[in-house]
Amino acid sequence: MQDFAQSFVLAGTLVLDADPALVQIVGLSLRVTATALLVSALIGLPLGAVLAIARFPGRGILVVLSNALMGLPPVVVGLCVYMMLSNAGPFGVLKLLYTPTAMIIAQSILITPIIIALTRQVIADLNEDYADTFRSMVVPVHTAIATLLWDARFSLMTVLLAGFGRAIAEVGAVMIVGGNINHVTRVMTTAIALETSKGELALALALGMVLLLIALAVNATASLLKSVEGRFAHA
Amino acid sequence: MSFSKFLASTLFATSVGSAVSSAALAEDFIIVQSTTSTQNSGLLDAILPAFEEKTGIDVRVVAVGTGQALKNAANGDGDVLLVHAKPSEEKFVTDGYGVERFDVMYNDFVLVGPKSDPAGIRGMTDVTSALKKIAETGSVFASRGDDSGTHKKEKALWTLAEVDAAASSGGWYRETGSGMGATLNAASGMDAYALSDRATWLAFENKGNLDILTQGDDRLFNQYGVILVNPEKHANVKAEFGQTFIDWLTGEEGQKAIASFKVNGEQLFFPNAKSSAPN
Numbered sequence: 096m097q098d099f100a101q102s103f104v105l106a107g108t109l110v111l112d113a114d115p116a117l118v119q120i121v122g123l124s125l126r127v128t129a130t131a132l133l134v135s136a137l138i139g140l141p142l143g144a145v146l147a148i149a150r151f152p153g154r155g156i157l158v159v160l161s162n163a164l165m166g167l168p169p170v171v172v173g174l175c176v177y178m179m180l181s182n183a184g185p186f187g188v189l190k191l192l193y194t195p196t197a198m199i200i201a202q203s204i205l206i207t208p209i210i211i212a213l214t215r216q217v218i219a220d221l222n223e224d225y226a227d228t229f230r231s232m233v234v235p236v237h238t239a240i241a242t243l244l245w246d247a248r249f250s251l252m253t254v255l256l257a258g259f260g261r262a263i264a265e266v267g268a269v270m271i272v273g274g275n276i277n278h279v280t281r282v283m284t285t286a287i288a289l290e291t292s293k294g295e296l297a298l299a300l301a302l303g304m305v306l307l308l309i310a311l312a313v314n315a316t317a318s319l320l321k322s323v324e325g326r327f328a329h330a
Numbered sequence: 331m332s333f334s335k336f337l338a339s340t341l342f343a344t345s346v347g348s349a350v351s352s353a354a355l356a357e358d359f360i361i362v363q364s365t366t367s368t369q370n371s372g373l374l375d376a377i378l379p380a381f382e383e384k385t386g387i388d389v390r391v392v393a394v395g396t397g398q399a400l401k402n403a404a405n406g407d408g409d410v411l412l413v414h415a416k417p418s419e420e421k422f423v424t425d426g427y428g429v430e431r432f433d434v435m436y437n438d439f440v441l442v443g444p445k446s447d448p449a450g451i452r453g454m455t456d457v458t459s460a461l462k463k464i465a466e467t468g469s470v471f472a473s474r475g476d477d478s479g480t481h482k483k484e485k486a487l488w489t490l491a492e493v494d495a496a497a498s499s500g501g502w503y504r505e506t507g508s509g510m511g512a513t514l515n516a517a518s519g520m521d522a523y524a525l526s527d528r529a530t531w532l533a534f535e536n537k538g539n540l541d542i543l544t545q546g547d548d549r550l551f552n553q554y555g556v557i558l559v560n561p562e563k564h565a566n567v568k569a570e571f572g573q574t575f576i577d578w579l580t581g582e583e584g585q586k587a588i589a590s591f592k593v594n595g596e597q598l599f600f601p602n603a604k605s606s607a608p609n
Contacts, residue, residue, distance in 0.1 A: 181402075181405045181406070181407050182405055182406030182407050182564050182566055183404075183405035183406055183407075183564075184405075187406070187566070190566070192407055193361060193390065193392060193407070274361075274390070274392035275392070275393070276361075276390040276391060276392060277375070277390075277391070279390055289369075289370075291511070291512070291515065292366065292370055292508075292509050292510070292511030292512050292515070293370050293511050293533065293534065293535060294511055294514060294515060294518075294534040294535040294536030294537070295535050295536075296515075296535070296536055
């Protein structure tokens, strides 16, 4: 395939030249997804922990629900957010449609269930080791949650990376609510979709490679932090 | 630095970053709901900078199929509509969603297909006979299938050809349900016939084995119109900016910009606004 070879060259040129248009698109992709991840983490980590250790009626249903919502189709999320933010919708007055904020909302909805469900599992596993200690020391629930979240931080980092990966790679939701507007809401995935529809397959693939590089860089950074922190913890 | 501190500082930095940048978004912009053909061909990228420089109004283009553009604009999610499906546009105005419709430019549709041409339509100028032959030979045809302007046109042509193409959906008639470029990619991949606007076709970079086989029929004429979304329906519509854009597009400067846009030396759109001064 000639296109593949051409794409590698193109991807290399794009990165080395730090093409301003590309830098802007990459910057927006990272900003939107990082903010969505922050929102989802603030909601999902505590909720997941509560689901893991608290016992209340309906808990089982919530667990199944959060697990099921991990499979939310991005296009459906995009459509729902569009209908909410449209000027004909209930939140039209906020004027958020076709802005990065709308994209952050859509991605947050998409990955919050992932953070909740995976956090619940991680914390539930850890709690099996800790439950007796908590009980004997009569630790209040919020302290127990904080302790568990802190001690599980390395596993939770993988949870956050899963959410990050899902958000930065999705195209269906941000295309609908962002509109793929040049210099305003164009991100890596929507740019790839646009170049594909122009028949610029090599350029589209090159952009895809750049996106992979970004994901690789983010994961490498996380893993580096893990090993540095791990060394301190055992020193 | 501990992991939590790092996480907190990174996330704080990114959220501040995004707050700053959204504050920097000026209010001087309009949203134009338009079709994939105007964007995929590169027309808007080529002509908009002159308008933005002259007026200071930023034009944000949402490029979707005509059906979706009409729906979005009817919801008030846009200030100006620039599409190519005249009957639907006129209905949009009669229904009160738009103020008035103006002709902007035209190009034409072409029937593309594999160079081997199993239906034998190369060089024909009668589009309905060509479509009939495609149906009779059961040659694969890739349809947009997305209620876009091109799809509406294609359906009208099948009706004129007295062929019930939709009845063969899934057989030789393949509805891709996607934009013009994606449909051409599909046609290129499966050696299918397809109806395309000439602009997207000429700018398209993955032609593969495809070629223009039938063109030049009057019925393949493709008129673009521009409409201001009715501010009486949606108070948020930036009527003044939107009208400025429409006046520019249908005026001498905009019309000249459209005429001078070329891909590989070939003019893709032909301005024909009535209000423009004679060129």
